[in-house]
Amino acid sequence: MTDTISKSRKIKGVLLNILMYLAAGFICVLLLGLIGYILYRGTPYISWELISTKPSLLKGTVGILPNILITVYIIIMTLIIVLPLGVGAAIYLNEYAKNRKLVRIIELATETLAGIPSIIYGLVGMLVFVQFFSLGTSLLAGSLTLVIMTLPTIIRTTQESLKTVPMAYREGSLGLGAGKWYMIRTVVLPCVIDGVVTGCILSIGRVVGESAALLFTAGMANEMLSVLGAVQPGNAGSSLTVALYMYAKERGQFDVAFAVAVILLALAFLINMSAKLTAKKLRRE
Amino acid sequence: MNKIKKTARLIEKAMYLLFLMCGMLTILFVILITVFLVTSGIPAIQKIGLFNFLFGKTWASTAVLPSYGILPFILTSTYGTCGAILVGVPIGLLCAIFLAKMSPQGIGSIVRNVVDLLAGIPSVVYGLVGMILIVPYVREFFHLPDGANLFSAILVLTIMILPSVISVSETAIKAVPKEYEEASLALGATKTETVFKVVVPAAKSGIITAVVLGIGRAIGEAMAVMMVAGNVANMPKLFGSVRFLTTAVASEMSYSSGLQRQALFSIALVLFLFIMTINLVLNLIVKRGEHSD
CATH class of the missing domain: 1.20.5 (Single alpha-helices involved in coiled-coils or other helix-helix interfaces)
Structure with a gap:
């Protein structure tokens, strides 16, 4: 044969x-x-000293605790702002919008945002938040820049998950006399929690890996910041990625850079696993 | 009763407006970005002259008689992107075909996890490994004084575009109807011939989408390239130290002032126009793909 x-x-x-x-x-x-x-x-x-102290010129030691904390602050601030906006936009697109043309334009804008490289976000963030709104080089300016960057991710994942909610749920709720907002709040939103969580995890991944957009917006300082200090304008700080860049390119301390890279890899792995898990859970339902 | 209805209706109206505002946000952001980039990018171009700016061959922003020609950056970005596409797309496409059609169950899921992980690694980590591993190796291998050049940048960019090229083309290949394959197999073609001559051509528009996405990623990458390309504003040479559009903006921004700073914004505007063109092409391809289905 x-x-x-x-x-x-x-x-x-x-x-x-x-x-x-x-x-x-x-x-x-x-x-x-x-x-x-x-x-x-x-x-x-990687030592306990490295991840639990701040850099000290006097003692000649290097510590990345400030950078870890700053990364966490930026993630939290970004998510708190982007979540309501992104979920709201997805709800508008899926539940309210009747004008097909408008929906098409909004989706086009979302795709455009997703395609813009992070260095441009960094620059615009600097022009808009750092200078125009005079927030100064600060975590706040950095987070706001990342909000624009992660918005498409949240909108897309929420929209995908909104589309899987059966029409009958909505009709049932409306038929019993619920208003549209009441219906969305009590019937639709609980069904899309998993999709929103997936969106959050993907956004965290993007924020953790981001460097170019933060360089000119959140700055390069390595100082410890309290939770209150993080939300004040003018308080700069470098995330783990920016710290890696500074240690490798500007200071030539490659040992520290590789230690940060190990931490970033571990984070990327964790984020990847949790995204997979939630996606699997989503599919089973 | 009537009163409750009234407040309920008010809340409904308010929520509708709130959601409408959220929906308009992305449009607002796109307009905001465009307006800020255009208004801050135009002044320098007016002062330097569009032709001198785009086609000037020397960039010496800190010289006594500064000159602002960005042709080296434009060409470097173009060459670098083309190089990464030429090397990355064949590998990525073969890998995508393997994943979509030919891989045994277990191996396929392992490779897919590997691709996802590669996509999740931050670009500075790629830059770091490129700087410490690829740059010295390129220097030794080609007997160069310095290994930080366009070639190293192309290698790093190739690795960085692979995940997106693979996952998008895999999805496209998987979406080809099973009947195409069955018909080809029934006519006596082997499995490999079927995949390469029937399935892949049928997934053409999706694969082009993947390539265009790859171009977008390569042209917009800044940090990793900054760490391996040497960062000197030369006209592009494969083994010469070069500067990309993205790195031109990033490397001088922190200490720039006056016309130099404005010129950096103009470079960003040029980069933005490149990206917008790519987005437009992408949309046209996707739209045409929808029509032919």
């Missing part, structure tokens, strides 16, 4: 198969090599 296939066809087939396995193998080796190398270079330098 196989004899009817000419030799050149067979060779071509085998060749293409080999190439495909090579490509897939290359990707896996790439990731393993990357993780292995970063762990090899970075793990020896």
Whole structure:
């Protein structure tokens, strides 16, 4: 049976198969090599002192606790602002909007926002929040910039999950005499919690990995900030990614940079796993 | 009874307006970004002259007689992006075909996890590894005085665009109707021939989308490129230290002033126009894809 296939066809087939396995193998080796190398270079330098102190010129020690805290502050501030806006926009698109053209324009704008590179966000954030609204280089300005950046993610995931809510739920609720807002609040929103959570996790991933947009908006300071200090305009601070960049490029302290890279990798892994878990849960329902 | 109805109706109206405002936000943000970039980018272009700005071959912003030509940056960004696409797309496409059609169950899910993880790694981490691993290796291998050049940048960009190219083309390939494949198999084509000659051409518009997305990612990447490209404003050479559009903005912003600062905003405007064109192309492709279905 196989004899009817000419030799050149067979060779071509085998060749293409080999190439495909090579490509897939290359990707896996790439990731393993990357993780292995970063762990090899970075793990020896992770110490309790590194992650629990702030850098001290007097003692000559380096600590990244301020950067960890700043990253957490920025994540929380960004999410608190972007969640209501993004979920609200998704609800408008899915529940209220009747004008097809308007919906199309809003979706186009959302896609456009998703395609703009982070360095441009950084620049616009600097122009708008740091200078125009005179917040100064601050965590607040950085978070607001990231709000614009993560808005498309939240809108998209919420919208996807709104679409899976059966029409009958809405009709049932409206038929019993509920108002539209009451219906959305009590029937629709509880159904989309998982989608919103997925959106949050993806946004956290983007915020944790972001550097170019934060460089000119949130600044490069390594000072400890309290929760109250974080929300005040004018208090600058570098997130983990910006700190990595500064240690590697400006100060040449590669040990610290690799130690930060290990932490970032671990975070990326965690975020990836939790996104997978919530997505799986979503599919099962 | 009537009173309750009235407040209820008021709340309904208020909530509608609130949601409407949220919905309009993305449009507002796009307009805001455009307005701020255009108004802060135009003055320098007016002073320097559009032709001198876009086609000037020397960028010497801190010289006594400063000159602001961004052709080196435009060309570097173009070459760098083309290089990353030329290397990355074939690998990414082969990997996507493997994932969508040819992979055994277990292996497929492992590779898919690997791709997702690669997508989640922050760009500064890629930059760091490129700086410490790729740059010295390129220097040794090609016997160069410095390994921080366009070639290293292309290597790092290639790795960075792979995840998005793979996942978008995989989705496109998977969306091709099963009947196409069955018809081809029934006519006597082998599984591999079917996949490469029937399924992949049918997924063409999705694959082009993936490529355009890759272009967008490569042209917009700043931090990783800044760490490996050497960052000197030369005309692009494969083994020469170069500066991209993105890194031109990022590297001088912190200490710039006056016309130099305005010129940086103009560079950002040029970059923005590039990205908007890419977005437009992407939308046209997607729209055409919808029509032909």
